[in-house]
Amino acid sequence: MTKVKQKNVLGFFKKGVHRVVIATSVAEEGLDITQCNLVIRYLHVTNEIVRLQSRGRARAENSKYFVIAEKGSPTLDKEQKNKRCEEIMNEIVPELQEYLEKPENNWEKEMLEMQKVIKDKEDQMQRERTDNMSDDACEFQCMKCSSLICLSEDIRTIEGRHHIVINIEVNGRLKLKRGKPKFFGPDEPQVGGKIFCMKSDCQNELGTLCTYKDIVFPLIRLKLVRVVNKNGDGNKYKQWKQLTCRIQELSDDKFCSLVEERKMNLLL
Template identity: 25%
Template sequence: MISTDVVQAGLDIPECSLVLRYDFVPDSIGTVQARVRARTVGCAYYLITTKDSQNYMKELDNRQCEQDLKEVLETWKGISSDLFKEQVMKKQTSLITEWNESLTKTLITETTMLKNIELIGDVLCRACGYLLGKLSQVRQHGQSYFISDHDFYNRIEEKVSSEPQEYLKTLVTGKALCGSKNCRTELGCIQVLKDYQKISPIYPLKCESIKIKLIEKETGKEQIILKKKWKKMPFTIPLLEIPCTQNNDDIFYDAFDILPSD
């Protein structure tokens, strides 16, 4: 006789003619495991517990679960192989459809939440914390993310290259460095847009070179965000709007302006 939890532990125990469980009922699998320990001919399995107690009701549920499983197995044996495969594929298709619908709803909800985040905060140099501009002024154009604000161009230093790199739609003419005289970390490049000469140059920022200080509007709580890619930011960056006519002085910095001291 074994009266401990060893009966369901899968241990190599001797053959038992009597298995007693004293007020101990786990799940339906545990019930089956305990009963099969009674291996000899004429063996018996008993549960000792108070009638109508929680364990008593649980044991009844476990035995009913076992009986239901037996009925399912008997039903399954009577189903042809082709019909079984058909029903499995049908159920699989149904589950995939439900999963896709649930995923779509989740993505729509998350996208809506991201778009509704008001971009309050600052863009800082990741190396030294130097203020580069306001988060609300960050814009996306193609694969480039930059601060479209006049003051930003007063807070960097340009390092013009003697050999510009030419691409299909852009011309990279140099590097943009942090405006702090004690830092000068490379923030990104100086980029001329061939299709939009009037609004060039722009200064795309490398995501790994900046950090975002996001301020929650309701509470004023600040959160520092560090990402390797702009697309991983927990908010949506607005696209750059390019009107037919544009007063360049309102947005873009004259490269001949003098870089102010810190």
């Protein structure tokens, strides 16, 4: 049934043209029909929350709610359990509400203080990571064959999260396979396809492709590569924020120079 037909059916029911509406579980919540005075559920029981929502569809005064099920069936047992849960909830909620409204039980203030402590700790850890970062270039190598892919200075970030390789020479070390791009937004980079190690005896997957303002860049997937520092120590990372080498954001000036560089390569 289309939404237009659903709207018409509910309209007829509200006006009294229809006296009964038969619906699936979609009617358990969201329908506000003040004239409804009877809800019957046939062999359909879920949990105490849905039970409360279903009963709430009957808004008229002195309305009734029934469940039709075989005596002794699991459906009936579940409904009785839900009823007990609702009764317990009705006992607890008023006491809890009274407790929370007392000035001495200022739980909201405590929660905000806890969030601030966590946020301050995260900011401190980020500052420490930034202070420990080195401007020395690191090598990004294929995890499988250890061949060079690029240097850390060849990588830039877009919006702080898309790590692209801007050095056009890297195309000689990679095999590119285009694919259907995933769109994150109208003005955001498009990601799709795969990149592989160029070596014929390796062909290890290294990431994907990122199209930004009509320019295609290789996009490194960190967990698929090894990062080697100036001392020759290699490490595997899962998150870019764990790196000790600094990765710069792609500036507008740098992007314009990349566009001009690619235009010159096309003319050669």
